Amino acid sequence: MTPIRGTGCSWGTRSILYELTVIMENIGWKPGFNSKINIWTARWVGGERPEPKDDWLNLSNGYLANLQVRNLFQTDGKWNKVFIEGLFTEEWATRILAIPHCEVRREDKVFWPLTTTGSYTVKSGYGLIFTDYMDKAGTDKDNCRLSERGRLFCRKVLWKLHIPQMWKLLLWKIITNVLPTGNEIIKRKIDADPFCGMCRGDQRIMETPEHLFRDCGLSGRIWAGSILGIRVEGAGGIPISNWICDWIHYLRKKEEGMNQVIHFVATLWGLWTMRNKIKFQDQAVNSHVITNMVYNVIGEKVDILCNSMNLRQNRSDLRCEEEGSLQREVFDICNGHPVCVVGKPSGCTIVRVKVDASWNQTFEAAFGWIAYDDTGQELGRRQIRTRA
Incomplete structure (x- = not known):
């Protein structure tokens, strides 16, 4: 199965095809007696591709370039030791000869080499795709959406937070820079207003995650008026992903850490909800009304989650009582x-x-x-x- 991308594919289709290509390239094979697996391109030795004895060996001859695993067997089903040692380095030849020869005419079998069970898991696939993406992006900040720090935060902190799944998804989109804000809309050549809807008067400021969630004047007043009392002045040069990670790490270390993390993420959710109401429901841009609206959105969840956290901490005592x-x-x-x-x-x-x-x-x-x-x-x- 070879993924083929047609012309005019949507961004979602392109993403799926890219991920499918990466996964297909890393599938492992267990060769059978009449195996048609290419010895140079497939991962058939413990889930890895074997290396030729000389760099030119698999390219200098059409026959050698198209060799299949079945060509390495003798007529009795055993490995052709002399032929294998002539093709591969000593290390790879030893590993190949250690593979049990096929006494039964079994078919080629697919397995996933990144798990101990040989079965594919979403977690292993996500890790593989992210590693491939980071390798291709390199240090280019314009191409690399998720830093190593952001990846570690998502893996070790984000998905373990006791908050609603929709809040986790919002955090993940902000940190990976895939939220459909104005700057991303322009990149995708979508005909929509890319400017901040919360800025007053004739101000036409590009809507970026940094501006929407922190640098906008209205957002700054909401953060300052929250129970956390966060002052955003002077944070303009910090990427929003780092800013969020730093605050969550800091709040988790405090005595009432989880409750304050809930308030922090709820404020982000309230700002995003407010932005969508302004963009899609023609909500009037009134500082007092919008501030109250954000606090109402926050209040719908915060008290419930905080009470739930307190109940969870005392669950054993309550159960006994x-x-x-x-x-x-x-x-x-x-x-x-x-x-x-x-x-x-x-x-x-x-x-x-x-x-x-x-x-x-x-x-x-x-x-x-x-x-x-x-x-x-x-x-x-x-x-x-x-x-x-």
Whole structure:
């Protein structure tokens, strides 16, 4: 399967074809007896391409350039040692001869050499594509969208944050510089207004991630008025990806770090939501109205997430308290008789409890239970509302 890119492909199609090409070039092969794998281009020796004994060997002769693995076998299915040692370096010839010869006429088998199981995973594919991209981009800042620092942040910090997935995706797009802001729209020759919609009057400033999320006057006032009290003056020369990474690293080290990280990312989300309402819903550019709108967007999630974090930190204690309360209630329903859930020791009453629970998007939850004795008679029921 060879990916072919036609004329006029969309950016999404180009990206998919590029990624598919990189993956296809790195597929490993386990050769069979009648293998048609090219010995120079395929990764058939432990997932790697073997090196020729001389640089000119695979190019000087059409026959040698098109050699297949099956040409390295003798008629009895064993490796042709003399021929292999004449083609490959000593190290590669040793590795090839160590491969068990095919006594059974099996077909060529594909495997993925970047995992221990031989099966493809999205994580290994992403790492491969990113490495290939960085190798081709080199140190060219115009071509390289994601720095090594940004890659490490995404791998070690971003995807482990306890925030909504849509916030993680926004952070990832900002850090990798793929957010559809005005400067990216111009690069793709899309007919749309590339200027900042939050700047007042006749100001026509190009909308970049740095300007939208930090350098715009309105954005600066929102950061300064937040509970974090961040002053953005003097940060104009710092790339937005580095600025975000630095702040998240700093906030995570503080005592209330995760709650403050939630407020920080929520402010970014509020600014992006505000920008979209101005661009696509003709929201009036009024400093007071927009500021309130951002705070309302932030407030929809922050309190819920902070409460969820506090609940998660004390989950074991809460679970013990709730289980103790539940046991006391069942004990009372059974008129003071000892309650046994597993087994049936002497003097215990068997109680069967049916439990059901549900929760909504605001982390409000409710669960209820009904207790029955061993004859099926209802002993009591209870419904409890809590935070998920």
